[in-house]
Amino acid sequence: MRAPKQRRTSLKELSAHLGLSAGTVSRALNDYSDISAGTRERVRKAAVELGYTANPLARRLAMGIAEAVAYLLPERHCSISEPFVAQLLAGLSEALVRRNWDLIVIPSVPSEDAPEMIDRLVTSGRVSGVVLSRPHKHDARIKLLQDARFPFIVHGRSVDHENHAWFDVDGTEAFVTAVDHLVGLGHSRIGFIGAPTYYMFGQMRLDGYRMAIRANGLPADDGLIQFTELSDDGGERAAHQLLATDNPPTALVCATDTQAIGALAAIRSLGMTPGHEVSVIGYDGLQLGRHTNPPLTTMAQPQADSGRRLGEMLLSVIDGGDPKDFQELRSAELLRRKSAGPNISGPTVAKTKNRRKHT
Amino acid sequence: MRAPKQRRTSLKELSAHLGLSAGTVSRALNDYSDISAGTRERVRKAAVELGYTANPLARRLAMGIAEAVAYLLPERHCSISEPFVAQLLAGLSEALVRRNWDLIVIPSVPSEDAPEMIDRLVTSGRVSGVVLSRPHKHDARIKLLQDARFPFIVHGRSVDHENHAWFDVDGTEAFVTAVDHLVGLGHSRIGFIGAPTYYMFGQMRLDGYRMAIRANGLPADDGLIQFTELSDDGGERAAHQLLATDNPPTALVCATDTQAIGALAAIRSLGMTPGHEVSVIGYDGLQLGRHTNPPLTTMAQPQADSGRRLGEMLLSVIDGGDPKDFQELRSAELLRRKSAGPNISGPTVAKTKNRRKHT
DNA sequence: ATTGTCACCGAAATCGGTTTCGTGCCAGCC
DNA sequence: GGCTGGCACGAAACCGATTTCGGTGACAAT
Numbered sequence: 135m136r137a138p139k140q141r142r143t144s145l146k147e148l149s150a151h152l153g154l155s156a157g158t159v160s161r162a163l164n165d166y167s168d169i170s171a172g173t174r175e176r177v178r179k180a181a182v183e184l185g186y187t188a189n190p191l192a193r194r195l196a197m198g199i200a201e202a203v204a205y206l207l208p209e210r211h212c213s214i215s216e217p218f219v220a221q222l223l224a225g226l227s228e229a230l231v232r233r234n235w236d237l238i239v240i241p242s243v244p245s246e247d248a249p250e251m252i253d254r255l256v257t258s259g260r261v262s263g264v265v266l267s268r269p270h271k272h273d274a275r276i277k278l279l280q281d282a283r284f285p286f287i288v289h290g291r292s293v294d295h296e297n298h299a300w301f302d303v304d305g306t307e308a309f310v311t312a313v314d315h316l317v318g319l320g321h322s323r324i325g326f327i328g329a330p331t332y333y334m335f336g337q338m339r340l341d342g343y344r345m346a347i348r349a350n351g352l353p354a355d356d357g358l359i360q361f362t363e364l365s366d367d368g369g370e371r372a373a374h375q376l377l378a379t380d381n382p383p384t385a386l387v388c389a390t391d392t393q394a395i396g397a398l399a400a401i402r403s404l405g406m407t408p409g410h411e412v413s414v415i416g417y418d419g420l421q422l423g424r425h426t427n428p429p430l431t432t433m434a435q436p437q438a439d440s441g442r443r444l445g446e447m448l449l450s451v452i453d454g455g456d457p458k459d460f461q462e463l464r465s466a467e468l469l470r471r472k473s474a475g476p477n478i479s480g481p482t483v484a485k486t487k488n489r490r491k492h493t
Numbered sequence: 494m495r496a497p498k499q500r501r502t503s504l505k506e507l508s509a510h511l512g513l514s515a516g517t518v519s520r521a522l523n524d525y526s527d528i529s530a531g532t533r534e535r536v537r538k539a540a541v542e543l544g545y546t547a548n549p550l551a552r553r554l555a556m557g558i559a560e561a562v563a564y565l566l567p568e569r570h571c572s573i574s575e576p577f578v579a580q581l582l583a584g585l586s587e588a589l590v591r592r593n594w595d596l597i598v599i600p601s602v603p604s605e606d607a608p609e610m611i612d613r614l615v616t617s618g619r620v621s622g623v624v625l626s627r628p629h630k631h632d633a634r635i636k637l638l639q640d641a642r643f644p645f646i647v648h649g650r651s652v653d654h655e656n657h658a659w660f661d662v663d664g665t666e667a668f669v670t671a672v673d674h675l676v677g678l679g680h681s682r683i684g685f686i687g688a689p690t691y692y693m694f695g696q697m698r699l700d701g702y703r704m705a706i707r708a709n710g711l712p713a714d715d716g717l718i719q720f721t722e723l724s725d726d727g728g729e730r731a732a733h734q735l736l737a738t739d740n741p742p743t744a745l746v747c748a749t750d751t752q753a754i755g756a757l758a759a760i761r762s763l764g765m766t767p768g769h770e771v772s773v774i775g776y777d778g779l780q781l782g783r784h785t786n787p788p789l790t791t792m793a794q795p796q797a798d799s800g801r802r803l804g805e806m807l808l809s810v811i812d813g814g815d816p817k818d819f820q821e822l823r824s825a826e827l828l829r830r831k832s833a834g835p836n837i838s839g840p841t842v843a844k845t846k847n848r849r850k851h852t
Numbered sequence: 853a854t855t856g857t858c859a860c861c862g863a864a865a866t867c868g869g870t871t872t873c874g875t876g877c878c879a880g881c882c
Numbered sequence: 883g884g885c886t887g888g889c890a891c892g893a894a895a896c897c898g899a900t901t902t903c904g905g906t907g908a909c910a911a912t
Contacts, residue, residue: 142616142617144867144868144869145868145869145870146868146869147880154891154892155872155891155892155893156868156869156892157870157871157872157891157892158890158891158892158895159894160869160871161871161891163872164870165859166871168889168890168891169890169891170889170891171889173670173890173891185616187613187616187617188868188869188870189554189617189618189867189868189905190617190618190619191550191553191554191559191618191619191867191868191869192554192867192868192869192870192897193868193869193870194550194869194897195550195551195554195867195868195869195870195899196868196869196870196871196897197870197871198895198897200550202597205598207582207583207586207782208579209580209909210583211619216882219578219579219582220566220567220578221577223566223578223582223598224566224569224600224601226598227566227599227600228684231600236597236619237597237598238561238595238597239564239582239585239586239596239597239598240586241583241586241587241590242583243540254546256665257501257544257546258501258546258548259501259548259549259550260549260550260595299532331534355893365780365782366780366781366783367780367784369784370784390782393784395781395784396784398784398786399783399784399785400785402786420782421724421725422725422754424725424726424753424758425725425726425729425755425757425758425852426754426758426786427757427758427761427785427786428784432868436617503897503898503899504898504899504900505898505899513861513862514861514862514863515862515898515899515900516861516863516864516900516901516902517860517861517862517900519900519901520861520900520901523900525858525901527861528860528861529859529860529861532861533860547899547900548883548897548898548899549899550898550899551867551897551898551899551900552898552899552900553867553899554866554867554868554869554897554898554899555866555867555898555899555900555901556867556899556900556901557867557890597871709907807855
């Protein structure tokens with residue numbers, strides 16, 4: 135009833151206003167060399183006066199460029215890692231907005247539908263690139279995108295990460311650091327609460343744990359390892375399992391902070407004090423960890439600008455860069471709070487010397 | 494080097510393959526009545542065989558419909574509420590994908606840039622609707638969208654919510670419930686840790702608190718009210734402030750769960766036990782609250798399907814529905830865990846009878 | 853046999869841009 | 883003066899669809 139929907143000025147109107155042809159105006163605005171400096175400026179001025187900007191839909195169709203990239207939402211049961219999603223999207227969209235590109239969000243689909251989803255994405259022409267996160271070790275989506283020769287970048291890695299662009303934090307290194315820290319505190323029975331190993335990050339964090347256990351000359355005991363879902367509930371259950379054995383660990387490293395928070399609760403519920411009888415180290419660097427009981431020692435990910443970097447790198451790949459040139463590995467760093475303390479139990483190591491389950 | 498980029502089949506190719514004109518094929522696929530049933534089926538079949546789907550960019554241009562909506566990311570310092578963003582986006586995109594519409598994410602901008610941002614969104618033609626969240630009481634973006642007569646829906650409300658579509662949880666009611674619960678537990682000095690009141694949700698939760706205080710015949714004491722940022726740090730600081738007075742509250746209600754978690758930490762750091770000496774009720778229903786120390790009693794939001802509802806309602810508005818017909822209010826419900834217990838301190842009420850700070 | 857109707861489809865305009873190609877004009881040069 | 887060569891711009895094709903309009907053939911009516 136009030137102001138009508140703002141009508142945008144079209145190229146045709148602008149060119150009529152200037153007494154020029156549409157093609158000329160278009161070339162003037164796009165810095166073609168066959169336009170005189172005079173008219174170029176005249177066109178520029180008129181464009182801002184009339185508030186002209188090219189209709190993105192028309193331009194995208196004409197140029198055959200989507201000017202948009204897709205972000206594939208992680209699976210729903212990864213939901214606890216969601217605090218990062220918003221940060222990531224903010225960074226991503228900021229990187230894209232500089233080119234006036236759009237970021238479109240694609241809901242996750244059951245893995246059997248992945249081929250169809252990728253195909254739609256690739257052939258529809260809606261997007262010129264894809265960001266995918268939380269990759270599986272053998273991720274069907276990655277293969278499909280590679281086969282289609284479609285630009286993409288992975289937040290994380292896959293077993294085939296030699297051949298694609300990615301941005302990741304070194305989870306293996308982080309768990310070596312975490313275990314080393316606990317060993318330095320006198321712990322020798324260190325449990326591992328892990329994520330499903332079909333996730334690449336789950337595997338790598340496990341690798342780091344195992345490497346560090348061996349490097350420190352500790353016995354490998356699969357009884358100290360529990361895989362569980364990515365939630366506080368999962369962490370709590372796993373911690374209960376590990377602590378209920380006859381020779382329980384004195385320290386736990388967890389694949390995520392939320393699991394670690396569940397582990398803290400489990401320890402308290404057994405009448406023990408986390409960071410005293412049983413130490414806990416998480417992974418993520420959640421802000422919330424500052425106010426858990428006790429404050430959570432954790433491997434903090436440097437992910438302030440990961441979204442922006444992912445965006446920039448993907449744009450480079452879309453521009454024709456070799457994906458192999460865009461692989462970036464960051465390090466997590468130990469954030470010492472209060473949940474990891476010195477081992478106060480006696481030297482139980484000897485007891486376990488020759489004790490091994492499976493294998 | 495392997496398979497070339499999948500070329501999509503165009504309408505022209507499909508029509509050539511069929512020996513029909515492009516227009517006819519298009520109308521056949523779009524159920525025009527002037528196409529014989531025979532050819533319609535023939536076209537349908539050929540379309541699936543050749544894997545034809547209309548190029549979205551071309552269709553959008555031709556029809557003048559963006560087939561996409563924008564989600565405006567909340568401001569960065571709202572970051573702690575981010576766990577919800579991913580859920581919301583998942584729901585939203587699922588609602589849109591049924592129509593084959595896209596969800597595009599717009600980074601937040603400083604409020605002085607809001608007019609330009611909204612203008613670009615409205616005139617660019619990239620989107621046919623907007624979802625905005627965490628609205629301010631007087632939100633410039635809302636006014637701009639209204640003036641432009643552009644379809645939008647608000648996740649939350651504004652002072653002008655009579656006149657636009659929205660989806661919200663009743664924060665006022667929730668805080669009445671929370672305060673009533675505490676009063677029922679014998680508390681009479683109940684503190685409030687709030688969000689900035691330029692946010693509509695901040696104001697409404699405060700309103701609920703004040704209403705319930707008055708309704709229970711308790712003295713209004715602004716010394717029991719602290720506004721702070723939406724984080725655990727903010728909650729901790731605010732709780733410290735409130736508990737450091739000579740006549741501290743025996744219970745706290747917090748505008749968000751993260752603030753409440755900070756408050757729990759503050760109480761512990763003062764040597765007291767949350768849920769015993771001082772009770773705490775949060776708001777959100779974060780999963781993590783199950784494993785705080787003690788488990789956090791909270792007003793749980795029913796937001797499993799809020800994203801989907803927002804999407805559906807926005808689509809209805811875009812389809813020409815009256816925004817006033819699409820306003821939906823949900824209720825939060827009290828989730829009793831362990832952080833709110835009976836008042837164990839003496840009847841300190843009398844002492845405060847005539848004590849009032851600021852007015 | 854001519855006309856009118858209806859069912860069905862082709863041709864062409866359109867959406868709003870980009871890009872290729874061609875052309876008029878003027879300067880330079882022999 | 884005529885020829886060449888740029889410079890600067892216009893005309894038109896094109897991107898890949900949708901939609902309007904008009905036309906053809908069959909068939910019934912007169």
